[in-house]
Amino acid sequence: MTSLANTLRDRRQKLASLIDFPVILWSGSDTPRNFPANIYPFRASSHFLYFAGLPLPHAAIRLEAGKLELFIDDPTPGSALWHGEMPKREEIAAQIGADSARTMSELKHRGSNAASIPVQNYRTTLVQSQVLQRTISSPYDLDGIDKELAKAIISLRLTHDTGALAELRKAADVTVAAHKAGMKATANAKIEAEVRAAMESVFIAHNMTTSYNSIVTVHGEVLHNEQYHHPLQPGDLLLADVGGETATGWAADVTRTWPVAGKFSPTQRDIYDVVLAAHDACIAKISPGVEYRDLHLLAATVIAEGLVDLGILQGNPQDLVEIDAHALFFPHGIGHLLGLDVHDMEDLGDLAGYEEGRNRSDRFGLGYLRLNRPLKSGMLVTIEPGFYQVPAIFNNAENRAKYQDVINWERLAQFADVRGIRIEDDVLVTDTGSEVLTIALPNDADTIESLVN
């Protein structure tokens, strides 16, 4: 039995111990880009990948009592002309340890009483509804056995087994190499896009993709910046949030911020060290049982402390966090689950990220937190504190009024060359504490400078 087949058998046996109804999971189908033959690179549904192991397009699996049935059509004779000899159904079945293998049309009569989760591909959800003989539309508001299934899958996917970790380590390693390539390419790059090219080419060379659309920008204050045309100026900081995804779908998610000219200004280094202190404090505290929300508040407090020390904020750091003053500079959450999705299982809304009975806070400084659970050994999370000067936040009249007594705007003006800094690593919760999967990528200011030069 292949090691993949072993991994998959363990996963479905665990699933069978949690639910007592059959499950059908679809991989999804090709998505046309501008015409049917010109498709986006296929990405199989993550729930399918978790139990089927391979990114098979137009396929489905049926799980019942620990048994795996594969449904996929053999390549047509004509397809050999265009696509070469592809693996046959039986070969795929052997590779993943399926108990049986059938054509897709045989799935039609196997849908009654089965649970499923709608895929992202709209066309496939129509097929899902047909086979299940009921409407299945959005993974955001599941009910009945579909919701039971989602909860069971979440309880499995929340912590990673050996097979998953091998892939996650691969994703992390290649992502580390991509960031090093980006730092090295900066000296000769004229625009952001050239650094992005150096980084993403590392994934392509390893037969991987990006796990999300890269952020490579001198405008780190735009949190989801997907523009890459800005010129690199000597005084700029470059923020690169770039992660790879292995061929079977497992993700990394890493951010580094480095000085374009290879040397942080004194003000840039001051803020950088505040963000790094928050990052290190969180990682030092990671251990089973720790509340992830407390890591967020810890990061907020360390950032508030640092900004008080620098004279940017005034007051007691704890009090500042309680009134969300940290969120003026650190408006997002400290991180999220990482696995087959870069925000793992976010297709299910907050069902995975939030412990049952918990809901998003409406506090400015907590509402963007994507994960609110006690940590468990085997969970993989990101730790990604940041500091940003976002005009939309600073110019907001309500904010200016509410925080007028705690911000020293004149002092802040001296840090104008710090538009955005984020430091993000991928951290595995272990029995005794944590292991940083991206440890090979330095994050202290001195070493960063040496890698850029």
Next chain:
Amino acid sequence: MTSLANTLRDRRQKLASLIDFPVILWSGSDTPRNFPANIYPFRASSHFLYFAGLPLPHAAIRLEAGKLELFIDDPTPGSALWHGEMPKREEIAAQIGADSARTMSELKHRGSNAASIPVQNYRTTLVQSQVLQRTISSPYDLDGIDKELAKAIISLRLTHDTGALAELRKAADVTVAAHKAGMKATANAKIEAEVRAAMESVFIAHNMTTSYNSIVTVHGEVLHNEQYHHPLQPGDLLLADVGGETATGWAADVTRTWPVAGKFSPTQRDIYDVVLAAHDACIAKISPGVEYRDLHLLAATVIAEGLVDLGILQGNPQDLVEIDAHALFFPHGIGHLLGLDVHDMEDLGDLAGYEEGRNRSDRFGLGYLRLNRPLKSGMLVTIEPGFYQVPAIFNNAENRAKYQDVINWERLAQFADVRGIRIEDDVLVTDTGSEVLTIALPNDADTIESLVN
């Protein structure tokens, strides 16, 4: 008025001279990859791009009597936090020379009697149907005013204006650079993926994408090979079919085949020169009025001649083409239209590629021809003859019987180190003949060798 606005005004005035009903074209919307916030890079519908000029997501335009109305929502206040300050509706309207600009919801009451073409994005086709108050599903079988619209758009997009040509030249130039980078990277590459990385990184660095999924393979006999894991062996030929697409959607499509070790074997060079002779013969013949189908048959004849000279085929080349013997080695068409789509307007099936009244041949040697029209000045076409040893063709019992007297299998066996060769350039039909937009990329065997070394 911007030069883009001028270009767009000319296009819609030409459209207004052909049809007398209003037109609404949608750009399409984001496509989720594995969860809603993790999307594929947005690609606007090509018909929208042709008349709107910019890749605006979630937008529509209404064209009537030469007037342009833009429908797009302003960014929400919250979006500035995540996406920064984005251009407002009125700024976009000014840039593209729209006569007016409205919100998307205002489109709801403007759909009656309007023609449209369904986009590839399934969710958007639902909106299209709502606004038009009728079902609009597949661009393959349009009727009524939708079909009239499609024919009018085809008559415009078949030949390229100055604005289009500026973009198409940019796509060609960067694609040339990508191929040179690929050749240069081969010496140090261990697998196909590393060459692909060197090529695609050139597009990323220029803020461009690939216009289709790249083929970079030592198994050129697999025509649509999208695997990149094979090791590069010294005796291999590497076939790279890789093209770029500009930010506003205009495509290039180029193939080169080079020896991994920088030197063609004598057998590889013999076949390479046959393919190149076919390529050059076609381009030499391109001129307004020439039937594209005749170029295909010319390439088939030159290839048949070459293979007769090499002792692989036996008989009279014209006769060999009539029995489709060329298609044993050259099973695809000589090329296709190129523009906003790499197979331009293939979303409309053969409506663009085939002159009215013409249909696909059921001949093995002609059925894959994507373009069957007389050439016109301003058309951009690919010329891409090839030679492949496809097991699925050679091992087909019917083929072996039918062609047993014309193939010298023993002689062919001596060319076992030629699995697949294709040479593809992008050729503009001019008033007096043609201009090869990708002329800066050498294609003769000697220069190719020097670029690899």
